[in-house]
Amino acid sequence: MTNTQDITIIKIGGSVITDKNIPFSLKEDVLDDLIDQIQKADQKCIIVHGAGSFAHPLAKEYHIVSGRNNEIEDQIIGLIKTHNGVAKLNSIILNKFLEKKIPAMPIQPSAVFYQKRFPSGNLITVLIKLLDLKITPILYGDIIFGQENDFSIISGDKIIEEICKQFVDSKKPPKYRIRKVVFCFDEDGLYIEDADKKKKLLSNIEHTKIDSIKFFNLGLKIDVTGGILGKLEETKKICKLKIPVQLINGKQKNFLLKALQQQKIPSTTIY
Numbered sequence: 001m002t003n004t005q006d007i008t009i010i011k012i013g014g015s016v017i018t019d020k021n022i023p024f025s026l027k028e029d030v031l032d033d034l035i036d037q038i039q040k041a042d043q044k045c046i047i048v049h050g051a052g053s054f055a056h057p058l059a060k061e062y063h064i065v066s067g068r069n070n071e072i073e074d075q076i077i078g079l080i081k082t083h084n085g086v087a088k089l090n091s092i093i094l095n096k097f098l099e100k101k102i103p104a105m106p107i108q109p110s111a112v113f114y115q116k117r118f119p120s121g122n123l124i125t126v127l128i129k130l131l132d133l134k135i136t137p138i139l140y141g142d143i144i145f146g147q148e149n150d151f152s153i154i155s156g157d158k159i160i161e162e163i164c165k166q167f168v169d170s171k172k173p174p175k176y177r178i179r180k181v182v183f184c185f186d187e188d189g190l191y192i193e194d195a196d197k198k199k200k201l202l203s204n205i206e207h208t209k210i211d212s213i214k215f216f217n218l219g220l221k222i223d224v225t226g227g228i229l230g231k232l233e234e235t236k237k238i239c240k241l242k243i244p245v246q247l248i249n250g251k252q253k254n255f256l257l258k259a260l261q262q263q264k265i266p267s268t269t270i271y
């Protein structure tokens, strides 16, 4: 008989560890603090981080999302620069884990995913092996190759949805069960517009009701993967798999730790 162990997927959002409007601007203190909380929680997890200002501006400049376009000068160089930007952020994050002696292993999504799908299902086997070895896998939003338009961008949020699907679909006895997905970003959660058109934090909502709510507009930052709306699209798919999603503020002291310990914090839970 297999004992099923709970794991949490944590998205370290680019909005919380970088200033998305200033290229290559790392918020090192926030990153350090988030990793400290992950260490304190001492739970099995998979980390996925966003690209923030290390790659969104480059992806925008070279029009990477819409694929190959011969009219864009040096687009292929721009494609690789986009990958290199987020890979640099990944290397910074990995070094932080290693400095704290937390075993973590980066997985390069552009070498694993093809056309937003797993090629042959090896990733799940590798993830399970890493978890067995008490190694924390770290993935990230990246460029992605495919038949259609040759290449595009895969967001960290989409990667999370794909991982959730693979764990749920796995025919093997469930060694690991994804307990919840925690998105750390730079707001306390999802803001809606109240009757007076003022902003109000939504504490929880069923995923089927998301399309019928009126969001408060907190403005746009440089983002090629749809910002908060893209995140909600992936969230709906994750919730359909019966995995709850919690949107939390990664800048607030110990919010991530409390979310991992199932303590109450101001946040939005979508189920």
Ligand SMILES: Nc1ncnc2c1ncn2[C@@H]1O[C@H](COP(=O)(O)OP(=O)(O)OP(=O)(O)O)[C@@H](O)[C@H]1O
Pocket (backbone or CB within 6 Å): 012, 013, 014, 015, 016, 020, 049, 050, 051, 052, 053, 056, 156, 184, 185, 186, 187, 189, 190, 191, 192, 215, 216, 217, 218, 219, 221, 223, 225, 226, 227, 228, 231
């Ligand atoms: N109604 C809203 N409620 C909450 N956040 C909102 C809302 N409207 C806009 N936003 C903005 O959406 C952003 C979060 O989406 P974004 O995709 O940038 O997050 P992220 O996952 O941290 O970034 P990255 O994709 O770089 O990893 C926040 O910076 C926030 O200000």
Ligand SMILES: C=C(C)CCOP(=O)(O)O
Pocket (backbone or CB within 6 Å): 014, 049, 050, 051, 052, 055, 056, 059, 082, 083, 086, 140, 141, 142, 143, 153, 154, 155, 156, 157, 224, 225
């Ligand atoms: C822009 C790139 C390379 C990845 C985007 O991933 P996200 O920051 O999770 O949306």
